[in-house]
Amino acid sequence: MKITLNRVNDNFHFELKNERGHIVNVDSRPEFGGDDQGPSPMELVLMGVAGCSAIDMISILKKQRQEISSFKAEVEGERVQVGEAKPFKDIHLVFYLEGNIKEDKAAKAAQLSFDKYCSVSKTLEPTATIHYKVVLNNVELAKI
Template sequence: MKITLERVNENFHFQMQNERGHIVDVDARPAFGGNDMGPSPMELVLMGVAGCSGIDMISILKKQRQEITSFKAEVEGERVPVGEANPFKTIHIVFFLEGPINEDKAARAAKLSFEKYCSVSKTLEPTATILYKVVLNGVELAN
């Protein structure tokens, strides 16, 4: 796996590209001298957690022949100072699923993602606590 980065402007706007040609813009907020032309690197980390676990969950539920009519997630990260850096201490993710989905299968899909399959959360696990909830058809499921 390889990513290339190219500076776009005189500040912190970068375009990153993977080996397949997909491009993502990254920038800093104006408060940090950027132009807000894309998400920050730390926002990309949260997006990575949501995307990775989302792919896992949908894959698991599809294999179980569950019909997903809507799938959304919200992710929030709490950061703490460690020297000059501010890494994530805790990441909270809530999945919102709709459709005729078995509750146990939805809860198990999330559990399998975080405990076994999601490489992004496994990468962060040594330094950040990842907490998740599943809301199925408007009802929060027990973990």
Template sequence: MKIELNRIDNDFHFELKNERGHISYIDSKAAVGGHDLAPSPMEYVLMGVAGCSSIDIISILKKQRQEITDYKVSVNGIREKIEDATPFKTIEVTVFLEGDIQPEKAKRAAQLSFEKYCSVSKTLEPTATIEYKVVVNNKKV
């Protein structure tokens, strides 16, 4: 897996390209010298948690013939200052599912994702606690 980064401006706006040609952008907030034209690197980390776990959860539920009519995820990262860095201490994930879904299957799919399959979560596991909850048809499981 390889990513190439090219600087776009004289500050912190960058274009990133993967081996398959997909392009994304990164910037920083104006408060730290950027122009806030794209998500920050740390926001992309949270997006990675959301995306990776979602692929797992939906894949597991599809194999179990669960009918998902709507799917959303909310991710909140809580950071802690350690020397000069501010890594994530806790990442809180809420998975919202709607459809003809057995709540216990949704809960188990999330558990498998966060505790076994999601490579992003497993990468962060040594330094951040990932907490998750599942809501099916507006009811917490």
């Protein structure tokens, strides 16, 4: 896996490209000297956790022949000062699923993602605690 980074302007706007040609813009907020032309690197980390676990959960539920009509997630990160850096301490995810999905299968899909499959959350495990809950058809199922 390889990513290339090119600086776009004189501040902190960067264009990142993967080997398949997909482009993501990264920047900093104006109060930190950026132009707000893309998410910050730490926002991308949260996006990565949400995207990775969503792919896992949908893959698991499809294999179990569950009918997903809607899948959304929200993720928030709490950071802590460690020297000059501010890594994530806690990450909270809420998954909103709708469809003809059995409750136990939705809860198990989330559990499997975080316990076994999600490489992004496994990368963050040494420094951040990941909490999640699943809301299926407007009913909260699992909260970890």
